[in-house]
Amino acid sequence: MPEPSTQVSYSRPVPEAGGAAQAAPEVVDAVFDIADLNFWYGANRALRDVSLRIGRQEITALIGPSGCGKTTFLRCLNRMNDLLPDTRIEGRLDFDGEPLYRPGVQAIEIRRRIGMVFQKPNPFPKSIYDNVAIAPKVNGMKVNLDDLVEESLSRAALWNEVKDKLKQSAFSLSGGQQQRLCIARTIAVKPEVILMDEPCSALDPLATIRIEELMTELKSDYTIVIVTHNMQQAARVSDRTAFFTVEDHPEGRSGVLVESGPTHKIFTAPSDQRTDDYITGRFG
Amino acid sequence: MSLKRRLTDRIFWVVCGVAFLLIAAPSISVLVSVFHQAVPALGWQLFSHRTNAKATGLQNAILGSLILLGGVLVVAGSVGVAAGIYLAEYATGRTEKLLRFFSEILAGMPSIVIGYIAYLTLVVQFHWGYSLLAAVIALSALVLPYIVKTTEVALRQVPTAIREAGAGLGMPRTATLTRMLLPTALPGIVSGLIVALAISTGELAPLLFTAGFTDTNPKLQLLHQQVPYLTNVIYTDISLPGSRAHATAAAAGLLSLLLLVILITAGRLVARRARRQTARMSL
Numbered sequence: 338m339p340e341p342s343t344q345v346s347y348s349r350p351v352p353e354a355g356g357a358a359q360a361a362p363e364v365v366d367a368v369f370d371i372a373d374l375n376f377w378y379g380a381n382r383a384l385r386d387v388s389l390r391i392g393r394q395e396i397t398a399l400i401g402p403s404g405c406g407k408t409t410f411l412r413c414l415n416r417m418n419d420l421l422p423d424t425r426i427e428g429r430l431d432f433d434g435e436p437l438y439r440p441g442v443q444a445i446e447i448r449r450r451i452g453m454v455f456q457k458p459n460p461f462p463k464s465i466y467d468n469v470a471i472a473p474k475v476n477g478m479k480v481n482l483d484d485l486v487e488e489s490l491s492r493a494a495l496w497n498e499v500k501d502k503l504k505q506s507a508f509s510l511s512g513g514q515q516q517r518l519c520i521a522r523t524i525a526v527k528p529e530v531i532l533m534d535e536p537c538s539a540l541d542p543l544a545t546i547r548i549e550e551l552m553t554e555l556k557s558d559y560t561i562v563i564v565t566h567n568m569q570q571a572a573r574v575s576d577r578t579a580f581f582t583v584e585d586h587p588e589g590r591s592g593v594l595v596e597s598g599p600t601h602k603i604f605t606a607p608s609d610q611r612t613d614d615y616i617t618g619r620f621g
Numbered sequence: 622m623s624l625k626r627r628l629t630d631r632i633f634w635v636v637c638g639v640a641f642l643l644i645a646a647p648s649i650s651v652l653v654s655v656f657h658q659a660v661p662a663l664g665w666q667l668f669s670h671r672t673n674a675k676a677t678g679l680q681n682a683i684l685g686s687l688i689l690l691g692g693v694l695v696v697a698g699s700v701g702v703a704a705g706i707y708l709a710e711y712a713t714g715r716t717e718k719l720l721r722f723f724s725e726i727l728a729g730m731p732s733i734v735i736g737y738i739a740y741l742t743l744v745v746q747f748h749w750g751y752s753l754l755a756a757v758i759a760l761s762a763l764v765l766p767y768i769v770k771t772t773e774v775a776l777r778q779v780p781t782a783i784r785e786a787g788a789g790l791g792m793p794r795t796a797t798l799t800r801m802l803l804p805t806a807l808p809g810i811v812s813g814l815i816v817a818l819a820i821s822t823g824e825l826a827p828l829l830f831t832a833g834f835t836d837t838n839p840k841l842q843l844l845h846q847q848v849p850y851l852t853n854v855i856y857t858d859i860s861l862p863g864s865r866a867h868a869t870a871a872a873a874g875l876l877s878l879l880l881l882v883i884l885i886t887a888g889r890l891v892a893r894r895a896r897r898q899t900a901r902m903s904l
């Protein structure tokens with residue numbers, strides 16, 4: 338494909354051939370089936386008519402400019418927004434074929450099945466061991482905690498670094514290690530889905546690579562949804578990409594989903610001009 | 622460094638020094654003068670004898686004050702911490718507004734009014750008489766708002782990230798509260814309790830109407846039994862004629878101050894220990 342001669346300075350991140358290029362054009366097996374989802378903070382409509390299917394055991398990247406509602410959307414997926422007063426959600430959000438917001442569905446149960454890793458590493462003010470063990474213990478999982486801690490830390494590629502200091506404070510770890518600890522803590526609950534909100538934004542490139550490798554490795558067992566501002570990262574790790582943006586409407590600004598599809602398609606041949614502008618860095 | 626900056630620096634330090642003296646001087650002078658007046662009464666008999674016409678003993682008042690403090694810790698401590706937790710973590714809408722409203726009213730109420738209300742209701746209406754329970758409730762009502770406030774503030778200062786982490790792992794809210802939030806907030810809560818006890822130590826007004834006084838040692842009987850306490854000795858003996866009474870009053874004051882110092886030190890130690898524990902962070 339010839340480069341557009343007038344815009345040679347813009348670069349287009351190219352998905353790696355490894356995982357990303359192989360995603361089918363449409364999601365076949367959807368874990369989340371979302372249609373016409375709307376979300377309000379008070380009177381402010383943060384999400385407008387978002388429709389998206391999220392595939393099982395795929396990595397879905399949510400990208401878009403700041404304030405377009407990526408975090409809001411992500412937090413709808415495990416009912417984290419329930420914690421905020423004066424918010425409202427409308428539309429269809431099915432998880433495993435069941436409405437997630439059906440009365441009678443316990444948000445706590447949902448969050449055990451759909452784990453979350455936050456933008457800033459947020460370990461508990463406890464030991465490394467306890468950070469991983471406490472939720473399984475409190476949630477009454479019938480397992481050997483020592484084994485579970487080792488297994489989870491190993492999967493999060495942290496075991497070798499911390500196996501000799503499990504009783505030390507989680508705060509004695511570096512930022513990247515803390516984030517991997519938070520991932521280990523999430524895995525320990527044995528969720529089906531892991532939601533990650535810019536998990537690498539506080540990390541250096543090396544730690545970022547470790548976490549990206551980790552995601553690829555976890556993909557065989559988990560469905561992963563990741564919010565990222567890093568186009569390269571989305572291109573590197575994700576199978577599918579959903580591009581959100583902000584639209585002005587008579588009653589205010591709202592986040593909308595512009596398009597979604599296999600990452601290689603979104604990054605090489607997007608069907609919407611706004612996606613192309615954003616990905617190539619022409620976004621104003 | 623420019624001359625101007627050096628000058629501002631100097632002025633700043635002078636202002637700080639003056640401020641320090643303004644704060645430190647009154648407490649030091651009070652301490653010195655109380656000690657000076659108490660000297661004739663100082664001795665082991667303060668602890669071994671009861672207050673009566675013959676001896677300058679304070680045994681009964683000391684015991685009574687300690688029992689009152691214990692009662693306040695139990696009553697105001699449990700109610701106040703519970704209300705603080707409720708306000709910080711659970712209350713919403715009208716219940717929250719109502720609770721805050723009453724807490725503020727209580728906080729703004731003069732202690733003498735609290736004492737008088739307790740007198741009218743508990744002592745007279747309920748026929749409890751001057752009694753331990755009436756006194757403890759009146760004192761507790763006085764310090765309750767402090768405990769509620771400090772508990773709530775201490776909990777609110779725990780980062781939201783910790784709450785979200787707990788929620789994100791599907792932990793029940795109570796588990797996150799008891800295992801993460803309360804341990805982290807403990808130093809703040811403890812120092813609130815200490816302040817409450819310190820205030821109680823120095824209070825007189827709510828007790829005048831509710832506790833009464835006796836020359837005998839206090840019994841752990843809730844109703845119909847008067848309770849002696851230190852601030853009452855200060856208040857009564859200072860207006861009696863005779864140097865011995867005055868010395869006794871000063872000694873009672875000195876003991877109150879001593880109790881205060883002990884409380885503050887204990888509070889610091891507990892808070893520091895709690896903080897170290899949180900830092901060590903074992904389950």
Ligand SMILES: Nc1ncnc2c1ncn2[C@@H]1O[C@H](COP(=O)(O)OP(=O)(O)OP(=O)(O)O)[C@@H](O)[C@H]1O
Nearest residue numbers: 378381383402403404405406407408409410421592
């Ligand atoms: N707790 C909240 N209360 C009220 N409004 C909120 C809240 N959180 C987010 N918003 C608003 O909702 C809109 C979307 O915010 P959101 O955090 O979802 O964006 P984002 O795409 O994650 O942005 P960023 O890339 O900067 O993280 C913004 O206009 C924001 O101001």
Ligand SMILES: [Mg+2]
Nearest residue numbers: 407408409534
């Ligand atoms: Mg965000």
